[in-house]
Structure formats: structure tokens, C-alpha cells
Amino acid sequence: MYNREKVREYYRNNEVVHNYTATRFTTPLAQVQHRKQVKVVNETIKKYFLDTALELAPGPLRVTTDIMGLKRGCAMDYSENMLKSAAQLLKNHETKAPWSLQRGDAFCLPYKSATFDLIYSFRFIRHFQDTDREKLFAEAWRVLKRDGFLIFDVPNFFTETKIRRKLDPAQLAVYDKLWYRREIINEMKENRFTTLTLSNNINHFDVQVYISRFHKLKLGALARKLIDRIDQYPSEHPYEWVILCQKR
Numbered sequence: 001m002y003n004r005e006k007v008r009e010y011y012r013n014n015e016v017v018h019n020y021t022a023t024r025f026t027t028p029l030a031q032v033q034h035r036k037q038v039k040v041v042n043e044t045i046k047k048y049f050l051d052t053a054l055e056l057a058p059g060p061l062r063v064t065t066d067i068m069g070l071k072r073g074c075a076m077d078y079s080e081n082m083l084k085s086a087a088q089l090l091k092n093h094e095t096k097a098p099w100s101l102q103r104g105d106a107f108c109l110p111y112k113s114a115t116f117d118l119i120y121s122f123r124f125i126r127h128f129q130d131t132d133r134e135k136l137f138a139e140a141w142r143v144l145k146r147d148g149f150l151i152f153d154v155p156n157f158f159t160e161t162k163i164r165r166k167l168d169p170a171q172l173a174v175y176d177k178l179w180y181r182r183e184i185i186n187e188m189k190e191n192r193f194t195t196l197t198l199s200n201n202i203n204h205f206d207v208q209v210y211i212s213r214f215h216k217l218k219l220g221a222l223a224r225k226l227i228d229r230i231d232q233y234p235s236e237h238p239y240e241w242v243i244l245c246q247k248r
């Protein structure tokens with residue numbers, strides 16, 4: 001199946017929707033990773049006094065509900081099931097910014113040009129091949145205001161390939177683009193974005209994933225603290241970067 005359709009199809013599945021947060025973000029390691037992604041978005045909003053943001057492909061609002069300081073946020077996803085689950089969550093939780101949910105296709109955004117100060121997206125852009133990513137970046141560029149910002153996650157080729165060698169191929173159901181540092185900077189340049197920062201996320205994966213397993217012994221809080229502390233020590237090869245770039 002064509003990659004774009006495959007990704008849409010995969011996240012339409014009810015089981016994937018219901019298990020999404022439960023299976024992916026319960027370990028201390030994933031929680032530390034999540035917090036760093038949120039931190040980069042929140043610090044950008046604060047630093048540049050941003051009012052409006054679009055979250056592309058928010059799924060069940062893992063990141064959305066932790067975002068602060070916006071006047072208006074739009075969370076746009078293709079999957080009706082994901083949106084249903086997201087709407088339920090918005091009903092039950094008070095969020096720190098006013099969000100509206102919308103169904104749409106990231107390849108053809110249902111917004112006028114120059115609408116948003118910021119676009120961010122996690123665990124989405126990485127799932128597409130080069131030509132599709134070009135289209136995603138072109139649409140993001142179009143709906144961003146002048147000097148607008150784009151934030152997303154960039155899996156590190158070096159670290160991920162080492163990890164993936166040990167995985168069962170069934171665990172790699174969806175395609176992931178993995179990047180070298182220089183490669184992502186060049187790719188963004190070719191797509192009319194200047195990279196401002198690449199923030200390391202999970203600096204010492206092997207040790208941190210080991211400590212993360214302590215949560216099975218009901219030591220989740222301690223594991224999180226240790227993982228956080230270890231993450232203060234920089235490394236050449238983090239698990240991923242969170243990229244902040246600006247429209248040129």
C-alpha cells in the first residue's frame with residue numbers, strides 16, 4: 001500500500017487508537033521523552049510570544065493537553081477514531097490553552113495561507129518518505145505566518161539503527177525516516193526552513209532504558225528521576241532531537 005495511505009489506515013484502527021497512550025507512554029523513559037517534547041514547544045511559545053498554533057496529527061492529544069500560553073490552538077488529525085477519543089478527553093480535562101479539533105489531511109491543510117505562528121507535530125513527519133515529507137513541509141510553510149516556527153521529532157539514525165537491530169521486525173510496522181544531524185539541517189534548508197535548535201532527547205538510551213524497567217518493581221518515580229538526571233549529561237548521539245526551525 002502507498003505509504004501515505006498506509007499511515008492513515010493504520011491509525012484508523014480502533015485498537016491502535018485505544019491502546020495508543022497506554023502502550024507507548026507509560027514507561028518512565030517515555031514520560032521523560034514526552035516531557036522534553038512538551039518543554040521545547042512551551043518554551044518556544046513563551047520566548048517568541050506566540051498566539052496561534054496548529055498541532056498536526058495530535059492523535060489522542062498526548063502533547064496537546066500539556067501545551068500552555070496560546071490564545072488559539074487547532075489540533076488536526078485524519079482519523080475519526082482518534083478525534084472521537086480526543087473530543088472525549090477535551091470534555092473531561094481542563095486544558096491549558098483553548099483547543100479546537102478538526103479533521104483534515106496534513107498533505108492538503110484546510111487553512112488559509114499565513115494562519116499560524118507555530119506548527120508542531122510528533123511521531124508523524126518521520127513516517128513518510130522524502131517526496132511526501134517535501135509535501136508536508138510545503139503545506140506547513142504555506143499556512144505558517146512570516147517567520148513562523150515548526151517543531152517536530154527527529155529520530156537519530158546512529159542510535160536508532162543500533163536499537164532496531166535487536167527488535168522483532170513486527171515491531172517496526174510503520175516506516176520511520178532516521179536522520180543524521182547534518183542531513184536534517186540540509187533537508188530543512190531545502191524546504192525553506194532555517195534550523196534554530198536541535199535539542200537532544202534521551203542522551204544515553206542504553207542506560208536509561210535499563211533503568212526504565214524499574215517501574216515493573218513499582219519504582220517508576222525513582223526511575224524517572226534517575227533518567228532525568230542522566231539526561232542532563234549531553235551526548236553526541238541522543239535517541240532523538242526535537243528540532244525548532246523557522247520559515248524563511
Ligand SMILES: C[S@@+](CC[C@H](N)C(=O)[O-])C[C@H]1O[C@@H](n2cnc3c(N)ncnc32)[C@H](O)[C@@H]1O
Nearest residue numbers: 008011057058059062077078079105106122123
Ligand atoms: C503516531 S500517531 C501520533 C500522535 C501524536 N502526535 C503523538 O505524538 O502521540 C500518528 C497520527 O497521525 C494521524 N495521521 C495519519 N495520516 C494523517 C494525515 N494524512 N493527515 C493528518 N493526520 C494523519 C493518525 O491518525 C495518528 O493520529
